[in-house]
Amino acid sequence: MTKTLLSIIFIFIFIVTHISPTITKAVDPDEFLQDPKLELRARKISKNIRCLVCQNQSIDGSSATLAKDLRILIRNKIKKGYTNDEIYTFLTDRYGDFILLKPSFKLSTSALWSLPFIFLIFGIFVIFQLNKKSKKIIK
Amino acid sequence: MKKKLSIFPSILFFLILLSFFYLLISDRNPSKLPSTFIDKPAPIFKAKTLFDNDTFISTEEFGQETTLVNFFATWCKPCIEELIFLKKLSNKNELKIIGVNYKDNSNKTIKWLKKLGNPYSKVVIDSNALIGIDWGVYGIPETFIVNSKGIIKYRLVGPITEKNYDEFYVKIKESEK
Structure with missing residues (x-):
């Protein structure tokens, strides 16, 4: 049952990613x-x-x-x-x-390109800080 | 103090997120793009005119008086509605209206204008959309206000209607200031 379901999902993904884009050309x-x-x-x-x-x-x-x-x-x-x-x-x-x-990439689009990286660095910083705090509590 | 400092980046993060959401929901219509030609000279082009098959040279037409450049087609339904307001503007004798017949059948357009009334001083044929592309047109009808110095001051995407007529007329007046 699971195998059949998996193969249906696989076929669906294959059609969506490989066949339909060529149809819509x-x-x-x-x-x-x-x-x-x-x-x-x-x-x-x-x-x-x-x-x-x-x-x-x-x-x-x-x-x-x-x-x-x-x-x-x-x-x-x-x-x-x-x-x-x-x-x-x-x-x-x-x-x-x-x-x-x-x-x-130019001055007017710099925010568009740089913000994802800023958010990523911010995310890493937050995770790092939280990790530090939880380690302190465990100690 | 340390606690306060640690809260600061989170506040900053949420402020950035809020400003993004504000930009998303604020008065922005992604279907109406701003023209890159505002405050720039009108693009130069040569084309054939509809009624007399003459050569239209844009440099001879723009830069003398306020001119409206209206991209229209007979297959465009809003263009029929708009015609009433273009005639209203043309009757004021304050400006010149140039029509650009976009991707259309010339014979059909001549009949169409004779039947519904012609507000244009000249109609230019743009059968392959090249003039349209040169002016950054992406939907019909579109109207550009070119002032007496030949500078594009405003672009209206969509038809001139009863609702926006007064506002559009103000834009025409403002184009010469």
Whole structure:
């Protein structure tokens, strides 16, 4: 019984993590670049660009019209010889940092990047202090 | 004293958490993004005009008087509602309204404007959304207020309605200050 349940859970996790993302891919075959290397670059950039209509999805997986337009724009810029940084700058100049799913590290985003580490250090400090106190009580 | 000191980091931690929650629930609408173009010159573009197939050169159009740049489409229902208020603004003869026909069928748009009334002094065709992307547009309708110096002063995401008309008109007036 447990074995069957475990295998069902395993199959479910496998489908969710491996199969469904490929099903939801929204890139149309006519959008593909002929050069596989350039196409890979386009896909990599698209995966880091937020779909502003659906917001919690990248343009790579979104079927929204704006997402498609941005995918085409990225591919056209790649074909014209733009670098990845130039494409990101073009998009953030027009839509702000919000368009990046993984924002770059700069003064305005420093709190976003550093706070998790500050919280982690704070957590370790609290655990350390509590541990010290409990040791004292035991003694 | 030592006890008080040990409480201090916890208070600080909760204060940071509270400020995060405040930012989450405060008057913030994640569906309405601020424009990166506010207080910056309007993007330059060239395009074909809808009625006379002429070439529209933005540098010749902006920077003379207050101009509204309205991105619209016939397939966008709120754009129909908005048309009444655009006409109201156009009738005041205080500003120029440029329409950007976003991803639409030109013949259909001509018929649509003839039927419902045309508030635009010029309509530009943006069939592949390139002008829209250049202006950071992500939803239709969107309206930009460009002042007489060619600087973008305000962006409205969504239609001009009865509810926001007065506020929007104030923004137009303020754009020249």
